[in-house]
Amino acid sequence: MLNLNIKVYKYLQSIPKGKVVTYGQIAEDLGNKNLSRAIGNILHINPDPIKYPCYKVVNNKGELSKNFGNGGINIQKERLEKDGIIVNNYKVNLKIYQYKKSSGNYLIENYFK
DNA sequence: GGGGTGACGCGTC
């Protein structure tokens, strides 16, 4: 699919404040789970990191992007925290912050360790 | 048009 980046950027803007998504999740929502890799590629060439909240995207483990393209991982961390998201050692608790359309309402136990 | 690349994900060891 061409111009996937447009879709991705649009998707980013649909993420509610205080929530995050994973690469795989975006890929899945866009129709193909295997797009996850391409997603990362696209975010890397993000023309406007301010306009498109790419900082809300983390990997499947909840880790921030080490190669964040706009000021580095620290910037991403700061932005997340500014959204009210608790970042623990450059990781977020997906159980709490992952944005899910069909919220299955999971138990928010101490999934961390 | 062909080939390299990566901000991924998942299974193995």
Added chain:
DNA sequence: CGACGCGCCACCC
């Protein structure tokens, strides 16, 4: 845990 390896895909030379 951490380290590899492999598959997957769109993007950029």
